[in-house]
Amino acid sequence: MLVMNPRPILALAAITLLFPLACSGETPAPGNGAAAVDPLLGLPKPELPVGFSEAKAELGKQLFFEPRLSASGKTSCSSCHFPEQSWTDARAVSPKDDGKSNTRNSPSLANVARQPHFYWDGRAKTLEANVEAAWKAQMGGKPDEVAAALAKVDGYAKAFQGAFNAGPTAAHMIEALAHFIRTLHSGGSRYDRFVAGDKSALSADEQAGHALFVGKAMCIVCHTTPLFTDHQFHNVGIGMDAATPDVGRQKVDEKAVLGAFKTPGLRSVSRTAPYFHDGSAATLEDAVRVMAQGGKANAHLDPLLKPIADAKLSDAEIAQLVAFLRALDGVEPFTKPVLPQ
Ligand code: HEC
Ligand code: HEC
Numbered sequence: 579m580l581v582m583n584p585r586p587i588l589a590l591a592a593i594t595l596l597f598p599l600a601c602s603g604e605t606p607a608p609g610n611g612a613a614a615v616d617p618l619l620g621l622p623k624p625e626l627p628v629g630f631s632e633a634k635a636e637l638g639k640q641l642f643f644e645p646r647l648s649a650s651g652k653t654s655c656s657s658c659h660f661p662e663q664s665w666t667d668a669r670a671v672s673p674k675d676d677g678k679s680n681t682r683n684s685p686s687l688a689n690v691a692r693q694p695h696f697y698w699d700g701r702a703k704t705l706e707a708n709v710e711a712a713w714k715a716q717m718g719g720k721p722d723e724v725a726a727a728l729a730k731v732d733g734y735a736k737a738f739q740g741a742f743n744a745g746p747t748a749a750h751m752i753e754a755l756a757h758f759i760r761t762l763h764s765g766g767s768r769y770d771r772f773v774a775g776d777k778s779a780l781s782a783d784e785q786a787g788h789a790l791f792v793g794k795a796m797c798i799v800c801h802t803t804p805l806f807t808d809h810q811f812h813n814v815g816i817g818m819d820a821a822t823p824d825v826g827r828q829k830v831d832e833k834a835v836l837g838a839f840k841t842p843g844l845r846s847v848s849r850t851a852p853y854f855h856d857g858s859a860a861t862l863e864d865a866v867r868v869m870a871q872g873g874k875a876n877a878h879l880d881p882l883l884k885p886i887a888d889a890k891l892s893d894a895e896i897a898q899l900v901a902f903l904r905a906l907d908g909v910e911p912f913t914k915p916v917l918p919q
Contacts (some may be wrong), residue, residue: 616887620770620804624691633741638758640915641751648675649718658684660913664764664846670857675717684859686850688764689843694809698839698855701830705756721748735916764846764908780905787902790895796886806844813837813875816854836878848904863900870896
């Protein structure tokens, strides 16, 4: 857990309000160095690994929608990550290809390339590791068998040749999928236009919500700009009342606090209901209410939440916070791929 005094951050947040352009890049995502923030998108440029190409990403897009990647031939990555819901699936938890239920909510994939680690507990250190694990665990995928099968499909054989100068292999498929995910962004929201100087981009209520978010409500302490996450793990009390709570980050790092999960980024958050790692909050209003009360009481609750509880936010203030979060909806243009037959 990250222990820190919230005050310097609040001071920074206040400065951000006054000098938005100069300071919106002051909290770059860890892992991205001092990546410059594009003022219109409001996002730092993702680090694209050597070997990234549009052709590989385009092929990865087809594979992402391809049910032939799964054991049953019925499940694709897009079965749980829908483009229309900012790559989530509108369910609290979803069944895997083998019919067994997940225990965690499907997270958004927008801006994932800008994260230093992946999954709710950060257990995957690279996007490729995440993709391979997701393919096997969620879809019962057998990468070598699928590669051999796709090699017999003309359209795929050609696409792999174009992207990799070689036929399909498990490693190429994983790389293509990871590159596709690196192209998924949520930026250019009304909030970004506001920060870039267009004061008419946010309504009075949304501006009041923004002021609360970076001020009295102290959400900015963990949901830091530009991605609205500090990429750290905190216990905010979700699911702690279960008979055996999900240990979260502790499974990866035994020194971590019990029940700590990755702070989710909030861009396009209005599209990703239900909320929290267990999908237990049905609406954005429900989720914001939990956070605005300082999380849910339990023995391991992050102390950073105490001042939020003490601030005793009113219903009107909670509504303003929700209005502000809705203004984080990004531009996410997308056209579905045509799959080779
Ligand atoms: C059956 C539903 C399901 C399918 C199918 C599925 N996922 Fe996921 N995905 C999830 C869930 C649930 C999580 C969160 C698991 C966790 O954190 O422990 C997740 C997490 C992820 C993450 C991490 C995002 C982050 O913010 O850290 C990535 C990336 C991802 N999936 C990519 C894929 C890819 C690529 C495929 C296809 C190979 C895929 N998923 C198929 C349900 C699914
Ligand atoms: C101590 C750090 C911290 C602070 C402060 C904080 N959050 Fe969060 N927030 C988190 C974490 C961690 C989660 C995920 C918890 C989980 O699912 O177990 C989360 C989840 C959320 C979600 C659900 C997002 C999703 O995709 O599921 C919303 C909405 C949210 N927070 C809004 C807020 C608001 C509004 C405030 C200020 C009132 C706030 N948060 C303050 C750490 C924080």
